[in-house]
Structures are given as C-alpha cells and as structure tokens.
Amino acid sequence: MNSGLTFTNYGDDLMLKISHINTFIGRKKIIKDVSFQANPGSIVGLIGPNGAGKTTIMKTILGLTKFTGNISVEDKSVTENDHAALTRVGALIEHPAIYPFLTGLENLKLYSLDETDMNHVFSLLKMDSYINTKSKDYSMGMKQKLGIAIALLNKPQLIILDEPMNGLDIEATILIRQIIKQYAAQGSAFLISSHVLGELQKVMTNVLLITEGKIIVDQPIDEFNRVSHKQYRVLTEDMPTTEKLFAANQVPVTKSDEYLLIPRELSYQVQDLLYDHHIRLIELSPQGLNFEQTIVSLLEQQRRQNHEK
Missing domain, CATH: 3.40.50.300 (P-loop containing nucleotide triphosphate hydrolases)
Incomplete structure (x- = not known):
C-alpha cells in the first residue's frame, strides 16, 4: 500500500x-x-x-x-x-x-x-x-x-x-x-x-x-x-459530485464533517481535476487527522486497493 x-x-x-x-x-x-x-x-x-x-x-x-x-x-x-x-x-x-x-x-x-x-x-x-x-x-x-x-x-x-x-x-x-x-x-x-x-x-x-x-x-x-498529518481537506460547491469524481479517478478520500480529506501529495492533482470538471473549489487547506482517523483512513485505503485488484 x-x-x-x-x-x-x-x-x-x-x-x-x-x-x-x-x-x-x-x-x-x-x-x-x-x-x-x-x-x-x-x-x-x-x-x-x-x-x-x-x-x-x-x-x-x-x-x-x-x-x-x-x-x-x-x-x-x-x-x-x-x-x-x-x-x-x-x-x-x-x-x-x-x-x-x-x-x-x-x-x-x-x-x-x-x-x-x-x-x-x-x-x-x-x-x-x-x-x-x-x-x-x-x-x-x-x-x-x-x-x-x-x-x-x-x-x-x-x-x-x-x-x-x-x-x-x-x-x-x-x-x-x-x-x-x-x-x-x-x-x-x-x-x-x-x-x-x-x-x-x-x-x-x-x-x-x-x-x-x-x-x-x-x-x-x-x-x-x-505522516498522519499529511492530509488536506477539500470543500467545493458540489460535494456529492466531487465525491463521485474522486472515486471515478481513484483519489483516496476520508469523510470528515462536511469536508473530504485527501493525501497532501494529491492536492495539485485534485485542483486540476476540479477545474477540468468545472467544479468551484471553496477550500483546500492542511488538516491533521487524529490517531483514530488516521487508522480508519489507512484501512479504507487498503480495502479500496484490495477491491481494485
């Protein structure tokens, strides 16, 4: 992984x-x-x-x-x-x-x-x-x-x-x-x-x-x-469409309140993706996960990868 x-x-x-x-x-x-x-x-x-x-x-x-x-x-x-x-x-x-x-x-x-x-x-x-x-x-x-x-x-x-x-x-x-x-x-x-x-x-x-x-x-x-603090939170004008877009493009995400959390290294890719699909970005900012959230995020990533195999 x-x-x-x-x-x-x-x-x-x-x-x-x-x-x-x-x-x-x-x-x-x-x-x-x-x-x-x-x-x-x-x-x-x-x-x-x-x-x-x-x-x-x-x-x-x-x-x-x-x-x-x-x-x-x-x-x-x-x-x-x-x-x-x-x-x-x-x-x-x-x-x-x-x-x-x-x-x-x-x-x-x-x-x-x-x-x-x-x-x-x-x-x-x-x-x-x-x-x-x-x-x-x-x-x-x-x-x-x-x-x-x-x-x-x-x-x-x-x-x-x-x-x-x-x-x-x-x-x-x-x-x-x-x-x-x-x-x-x-x-x-x-x-x-x-x-x-x-x-x-x-x-x-x-x-x-x-x-x-x-x-x-x-x-x-x-x-x-x-490592667990290497996350960015994303907020757009259309979160349901954003979530579907990320899933279709295999962007690993974790939900946190009204935000989607993404790996920090994908922040530029995500900005380009949203721009190409005409979705307005409201917020993209660093987000530290707590310990439990990090564990859940890693397990979700692993399940996603296993499902894709």
Missing part, C-alpha cells in the same frame, strides 16, 4: 523477532507472511479491525497454533513442540486463565516462582483488599487485573497483552498504563492489542497495523504521527 509509511529499521538488540509467519486454521490461511520485531523496552501496539488476526498472531508467538516461518524470543526459536524460548514471556490472551474457586492469591501461586515478586505484583496492581477472596466473586475488572498480574509474574522480558483494558474503570486503566511504562523502562518489551486506541496511543512506542492477516504499517509512533 502506498501510504507514505515505511517499515521500522530495528537494531541488533531484539527481544522478539517474527519472520515470514503464516498461520492456518484448517486449510484457511489466517496470518499471511507476517514479519516484525520488538526491542527491549518497546511497547508495540497491535491494531486492526475485528477478525484481522491480532489474537491469532499472539497465539502463534506463544506456540499455540501451527505455523510456518520463524519466531524467536531473545534469539531462541519457538516451535510447536518446544516452548523453552517462552520461559521469560508473560501473556494475557482473550480471557484471564483463572480458577474461580481459588482466591486471587492461590491463582497467582500456581504460576509464581518468586513469592516476593508475586507480592510486589498484586500490590502494584492495588489488589490487596480482595486478593484473598475467591475469584468467582470478582467483578470483570478485578478478574482482568488478576489476568494482568499473572502475565507480569516472574519478571518477564516479553509481555503479550490481548485487550488488557477490557472491563477496567478509568482509575484502573490509568494504573495499568503506568505499570506498562514502568516495566518497559526496566527493559521488558510489550506486544499489546486494544480497541481502545486512545489509551494504546498513550503508551505505545511502535504502531503495528494489521488487516486481513497482513501487516500494512510497522512504524515508530512519532514517525507515524508525522
């Missing part, structure tokens, strides 16, 4: 390396030639629509699905039959893996190798008041915290979190954000998926955008934000 986005160039110091992964469910290919990497201390935000393959990628990294290609954690290969490379990996996938008739503390003890670290984790998550209560009586947010606590046990170097903000109130969301940053500052790498893009944007260092099983953006968040 020609979106002006380039792939991240990482150094040699890698925590996670994914190379040309293909994952199948039955005979259907779900993940298609996916490659990406994560450095120690990085927080990679895995973003995409429902069914794009986010959870499948996470399961594949954890050796839970059949795959072709190569996965390594700290230069150790992950295979279907050998998960030794995952000893310093913590994960929360889909739903917290907790036993309802055990207390929160008893659940943690099943996974903990270090009691001091375990006590630190549940205190950090502010679970002290209910840690000795059976988890069947936990609210959704309390269960989510317990699942995150399990993922943080034993000082993992790679932490994989699938929708970690689910069920959390505002205070808990802010707390989790702070904890993620704290662990990353100490060198742990994160791979996080979330539909709460505003929250994910506040912590992630890298954007990984996936759709239909393919990675279409892999970029540092600062660079991504710079």
Whole structure:
C-alpha cells in the first residue's frame, strides 16, 4: 500500500523477532507472511479491525497454533513442540486463565516462582483488599487485573497483552498504563492489542497495523504521527459530485464533517481535476487527522486497493 509509511529499521538488540509467519486454521490461511520485531523496552501496539488476526498472531508467538516461518524470543526459536524460548514471556490472551474457586492469591501461586515478586505484583496492581477472596466473586475488572498480574509474574522480558483494558474503570486503566511504562523502562518489551486506541496511543512506542492477516504499517509512533498529518481537506460547491469524481479517478478520500480529506501529495492533482470538471473549489487547506482517523483512513485505503485488484 502506498501510504507514505515505511517499515521500522530495528537494531541488533531484539527481544522478539517474527519472520515470514503464516498461520492456518484448517486449510484457511489466517496470518499471511507476517514479519516484525520488538526491542527491549518497546511497547508495540497491535491494531486492526475485528477478525484481522491480532489474537491469532499472539497465539502463534506463544506456540499455540501451527505455523510456518520463524519466531524467536531473545534469539531462541519457538516451535510447536518446544516452548523453552517462552520461559521469560508473560501473556494475557482473550480471557484471564483463572480458577474461580481459588482466591486471587492461590491463582497467582500456581504460576509464581518468586513469592516476593508475586507480592510486589498484586500490590502494584492495588489488589490487596480482595486478593484473598475467591475469584468467582470478582467483578470483570478485578478478574482482568488478576489476568494482568499473572502475565507480569516472574519478571518477564516479553509481555503479550490481548485487550488488557477490557472491563477496567478509568482509575484502573490509568494504573495499568503506568505499570506498562514502568516495566518497559526496566527493559521488558510489550506486544499489546486494544480497541481502545486512545489509551494504546498513550503508551505505545511502535504502531503495528494489521488487516486481513497482513501487516500494512510497522512504524515508530512519532514517525507515524508525522505522516498522519499529511492530509488536506477539500470543500467545493458540489460535494456529492466531487465525491463521485474522486472515486471515478481513484483519489483516496476520508469523510470528515462536511469536508473530504485527501493525501497532501494529491492536492495539485485534485485542483486540476476540479477545474477540468468545472467544479468551484471553496477550500483546500492542511488538516491533521487524529490517531483514530488516521487508522480508519489507512484501512479504507487498503480495502479500496484490495477491491481494485
């Protein structure tokens, strides 16, 4: 996709390396030639629509699905039959893996190798008041915290979190954000998926955008934000005709209120197009998209290109 986005160039110091992964469910290919990497201390935000393959990628990294290609954690290969490379990996996938008739503390003890670290984790998550209560009586947010606590046990170097903000109130969301940053500052790498893009944007260092099983953006968040502002907004005297004209000439657009947003590099082409079709241009001005709008715009461009193939 020609979106002006380039792939991240990482150094040699890698925590996670994914190379040309293909994952199948039955005979259907779900993940298609996916490659990406994560450095120690990085927080990679895995973003995409429902069914794009986010959870499948996470399961594949954890050796839970059949795959072709190569996965390594700290230069150790992950295979279907050998998960030794995952000893310093913590994960929360889909739903917290907790036993309802055990207390929160008893659940943690099943996974903990270090009691001091375990006590630190549940205190950090502010679970002290209910840690000795059976988890069947936990609210959704309390269960989510317990699942995150399990993922943080034993000082993992790679932490994989699938929708970690689910069920959390505002205070808990802010707390989790702070904890993620704290662990990353100490060198742990994160791979996080979330539909709460505003929250994910506040912590992630890298954007990984996936759709239909393919990675279409892999970029540092600062660079991504710079590219996302390369938009112009268009207002004409006849917007319905303008929209049809742009579609007929394959000009990628995103609707925003009464405006159409176009890539900045097409601004001169658009002016000529409108002039040739005798449509009066009222406004053509720079427009910065917010993070969510940029993601939607990129996905729409990708769908348009797939439809044209």
